[in-house]
Amino acid sequence: MQNFDYMTPTRLIFGRESIVKLPSVMSQFGKKILLAYGGGSIKKIGLYDRVIKLLEGYDIVELSGIQPNPKYDPSVLDGVRLCKEHNIDVILAVGGGSVLDCSKAIAAGAKYDGDPWDLISYKAKAQAALPIVDIITLAATGSEYDCGGVISRTETNDKIGYMDPHLFPAVSILDPVYTFSVSKKQTAAGIADAMNHTMEQYFAADTTLLNDGFCESMLRSLMINGRKCLDNPEDYNARAEMMLDCTYGCNGILSLGNSPSGWPCHAIEHALSAYYDITHGEGLAIITPRWMRHILSEKTIDRFVKYGINVFGIDASLPKQEIAQKAIDATYKFFESINIPMHLRDVGIDDSRIDEMAHHVAVNEGLDKAYVPLTEQDIREILVASL
Ligand code: NZQ
């Protein structure tokens, strides 16, 4: 078992109507709030009006229009400028992972004198950040409980996931009711995203029995509850379980003591959404089974066997190779069964930029140190198999 040094300082306030605690939460941080949100879903579900009413008496500056796969220019730059101009005390992010990730970059940029891209690209280290409170409206990324953010820079085809302990939200408010309105497409993408977060931690050289059990349980819960959310979007318990699953998915708690795995599917997917602006969870669902097939070997087969038996209930008496193949097929079929497009061509990606993307991933993502190290050629083959 590996050493670790772990802390998640975020306060979680979970459940129906937990938003009533918003005024007392915000009172800890000061009067000037940057309210960050996306393209309008929070207005449609009445959450925007609720927030404004609860925060009467506060000085609120708004940053709206944050897009999925949030962009450095204009959203991060505009947010940093607003924070500096208005001397903002705290950021309130209301929306999905994109709004929260953008808010994290803004929080750090607001306390930095240089170009905020220095922080995202690890050229400089943040010394401080504004506090962040979020009301998350889409179960997927786990950004509400981690210190990472993913920002895209269109002109360079960069989509960088960066982490900094200053960027843990101070408080995350999670009310599953706000996820009732999430579309089937985004719900399915959220299931795939959180499942992949779990798999990225499960497929490692050294794991613990405890972590394996957590991960297997997470995967089963996401499949069962995720499907219930799709069948009945207003099933509170299913939305609630899915929401908490997603919250646990990305902050490392599922892999304490494991050896590093390199998160290869995320590294490859980030290139897909950087070049083509596709939905993150869909890209992951497409890549995952192809990556699994690519890395299946005598060295990795025991992981796949355990995964197949404990997650999908495959008959343990079958030959190992058959269990592993069935496990990979079951992974593919599950994603397909929740209507995720399972080929790159289905999401508008052809073979014209595969070489460029494979090169970009190989140079920037360090997959030579992944659970199964991947060369540029390996990445190209996984992408080609995904077409
Ligand atoms: O913009 P609005 O109008 O709010 O609409 C959004 C958006 O169009 C909509 N939506 C959100 N909540 C809704 C809703 N629609 C109806 N009802 C609601 N309650 O859903 C669309 C997608 O939103 P987005 O925030 O982009 O989705 P998600 O939460 O999946 O975030 C994806 C981003 O997070 C990054 C991804 O790469 C991607 O950029 N990730 C962040 C991670 C992290 N911080 O730890 C880890 C992940 O691996 C991931 O990479």
Ligand code: ZN
């Ligand atoms: Zn993800």
